[in-house]
Amino acid sequence: MTPTAQDVSAPGEAAPPSDRPANPPRAFSVFSAAELQTALKKMYLIRRFEEAAEDAYQRGLTYGTMHLSIGQEASAVGACLPLGPSDYITSTHRGHGHCIAKGADPARMFAEFSGKETGYCHGRGGSMHIADVENGNLGANGIVAGGIPIAVGAALAIKKRGLPNVALCFFGDGAANEGAFHEALNIASIWKLPVIFVCENNKYAMSTSIERALSVKNVADRAVAYSMPGVIVDGNSLTDMADAVMAAIERARAGLGPTLIESKTYRIRGHSRSDRNRYRTKEEIESWVARDPIDRFEVELIAHGLATAAECLAIREAAEAEIAAAVKFSNDSPLPDAADILRGVHTPAEAKP
């Protein structure tokens, strides 16, 4: 087979919801209304979590940096919707959304973000390193592309152990220019590993646009070089993401190896807290604000009779309350004890596997 990137829907001109095809997305027949409503709730949890993080920053309460994923919620939740707790993900510096999508507790996440002892990493990791290993999240990563080969390794372990699971790795468009990306895709391909590469192309790596950094038009075009399908998805459509990942999971489970999915999306906020947005226009940002992935999913759910407007509102309010409680939990939590600094460097002898 000679896979090429298929332009499923040109993301720059993503169709407004009213123009969507009448036949329902596959996700709507695979997942129950309750599961889909949980997905909506996760999108709201992500949005609120990021807003709470931003708010804490603006009030001078945060330490370190943070990378917000507002605008990319569909990509995270859609990709994780077909995954179970025994499937793995690896994430990035922009990882709050992936973490919530994979099932993490926002309270322990916010505590980690705030450097508290009750956080997922006991305050050792912070925003860029939140890991929820019990739920299959092998961690956010401060190193661009650092998680890509790790996901391939998790997939190798899945294969060696004869498990039915997959590993899915998130990374940005910028990461596709690291050697680790190319080496990892090649290894995954020759060994036919059950791994799904999800490139969240939000048009910029920090200030560097894809036009200035990428030798190809689409990251998915690179799949050809590694003999795997390269699929372009409208990353602001939760169902498009879920459908693409379901197909990739089937391929992986059939022993056919990896898939590269390019989720075309947009980061609404700056790269990190120090960004002055000198590299893009206000108009461009506003045009993407108008394609809000949460609104789109809500409209879709309502149109297909999977939720009512009232239910959506209740879901949103529940998410808001949950994040408010998460912030409170974090605020009430203790800081780590400095005397405890050495804990965690090595595995204690009695805990060795």
Next chain:
Amino acid sequence: MTAPLSATTGALPIEPGASRELSFAEALREAMGQALEADDRVFLMGEDIAIYGGAFQVTLGLLERFGHDRVMDTPISELGSAGVAVGAALAGMRPILEFQFQDFATLAMEQIVNQAAKIRYMFGGKCSVPVVFRAPTGSGTGGAAQHSQSLEAWYAHVPGLKVVQPSNPHDAKGLLLAALDDPDPVMFFEHKLLYKMKGPVPEAPYRVPIGKAAVVRQGTQVTIVASAIMVSRSLEAAAILAEKGIDVEVIDLRTLRPLDTETIIASVKKTTRLMCVYEGAKTLGIGAEIAAMIAESEAFDYLDAPILRLGGAEVPIPYSPVLEKAAVPQVADIAAAAERLANKRV
């Protein structure tokens, strides 16, 4: 933060116009601007150094002055970019490559360690690799384990590399211009907490020699050897101890390789006590080398107390501020350790 006073930098001649103050970042920017103006072979490469001005804004405004041909944004490709810099240096250019954080230079270790450092020697001295690798280092900004490291000693372990680590704006400019003059590869490490430090910087180009330490405070009882942010912290500690009647000498290494052994030996012979303060993990850090060097030298016989190393804790840098602070020597830690040392006898 208080800059070391120019008067305490002893050895340095203070040029006219030295009363002008620049920040550490501005001093570096001025050095690069002057080098770009003076030498067509000089160009800058790095991630987000052009439009964005660099993660720490060190190259801000240089794109506007010199254009994309000479201030080049690279893709996120540290290994490739380092190799491109090495190749360009071999073929007649004078590249400066900025790593966004020192932590990411680890992705380029191959080109730095296997190629840049060795090419001249392996090729029988037939060519040189005049490249400068700049990188922000150190903790104190909440960057956590992968954005806070102090791995200077790794590079200082590699024959063929020079390793520079300025502690103030004056030296930042002078050492960067010296690094650019140098025909061989130079690792140039900039502590993040120093970028905003202000200090006198002469406008005209000048060089601070690579391989020469500075005695930044004269003292008689204890020698503290430090570099980068640990110099200002040691000076603060020395000021605290002075009030207690303990007279500390502070040496700013400025260059980790080649090490200015002469200055350290002379100081230890005078004070008879040595303490090495550094941010990287204590074990196998730069202080280990200095301690061993003194143990092998004529200064050993002069020691009145065991050499003391005050290095970073043996942990990846933690995120939470309470832990992060505890992971590296702070002023109070330095003062307490130096006081202990001053009162100790062999």
